[in-house]
Amino acid sequence: MELLSPGGTEEKARLAFLYGADAVYLGVPGFSLRAGAEPDLNRQSLQNLKRDFPRGRLYGALNRFVLQKDLGRLREVLQELRTAPLDALIVADPGLLEPVRSILPGIELHLSTQANCTNAGAARLYHKLGFSRIVPARELTLSEIREISDAVPELELEVFVHGAMCMAYSGRCFLSQEMTGRSANQGDCAHSCRWHYAVVEEQRPGEYYPVEQEENHLAIFSARDLMLLDALQEIRRAGVTAIKIEGRMKSALYTAITTRAYRAALEGTPDAPQWREELFRLPHRPYSGGFLLEDQAVHEPALESRGAGYRLMAILGNAPEGAPLPLTVKNTLYRETPTDLLLPDGTITPLTSLDLRDSEGNALNRATQKPASYLAPPQELAKQHLEGGILRSRGEGIPGTVASRR
The missing domain is CATH 2.40.30.10 (Translation factors)
Known part of the structure; x- marks a missing residue:
């Protein structure tokens, strides 16, 4: 399986390759869901990465949902990418197929998880449209992913195995937009789900009642982190082609440790247990096996962060x-x-x-x-x-x- 790590910057992309990534994903300027956290894709930086890591693959995240007013700028950006050594674009909006195909006719297309592909029929349709790989909706179980792989064997499948999870279905959140005017679907999420909330009764302004978790009700919004390191062989047997680490907004230390931990686990090296421990020493919310492993803890909110030592x-x-x-x-x-x-x-x-x-x-x-x-x-x-x-x-x-x- 291909190991795909977060880039975000040339520095982090370089570390990802050094610590064992087969491929790295970075944001396309103005059209990535991490638009506020990444510098613009620099053609020279990408060329430097290709020169120093000729076997490494570079994927550009073009995973924003694009408004009509943005289409002119999109074409300008795609023209700028014609000489960039990108191997694939990660696309969520099917409306981008025409401009991408007309300007970058030879580039691979990977379907973003934001597109919410949940079944074999949709996967087959996307393959006919020209996508060589899909990242299914994060809400799918491993058995459902296996069924898609069996039904459309010519299509590559990529799944997230580590990192932050969004509380909204397939990441389509409107909370940030409503509370701050910053749209998560336009790459400007304020992460309002991670804030602490209290209840205020209308007739008692200024009196705050905490939102707490008990056996039969939940605190709101903040999802646990995903960790599937111990399930890689099951994931491989399900027909998955590539595993992906979330975290373009996180530190270079996070990129290096997560990449090395998953590389060691994939290869079964003697130091794999040591690097597994390192995942718990990184700042993280309580880990879960997510929807993929049908881990019921995925429904429990993350009330604290751990490991920031x-x-x-x-x-x-x-x-x-x-x-x-x-x-x-x-x-x-x-x-x-x-x-x-x-x-x-x-x-x-x-x-x-x-x-x-x-x-x-x-x-x-x-x-x-x-x-x-x-x-x-x-x-x-x-x-x-x-x-x-x-x-x-x-x-x-x-x-x-x-x-x-x-």
């Missing part, structure tokens, strides 16, 4: 063997900051001291975003390839083992 400190760039590596600093880093160094080869090395340098090779007590700073390779890792390594701070209160937790 680490902080992304810096990302290591490339340098000749033994030379100090350039740092992309995310949070101020001190020589004595206790950190873990995560590497694309799957190793995680605790470091108690960091040999920080400036551009002249002089020792630094701390590294910040500016001016440029470097890390002299730790002696025990001097022979390893360190590009794409991630330094994270080790917080207090991290559980020693979480392998049995869901």
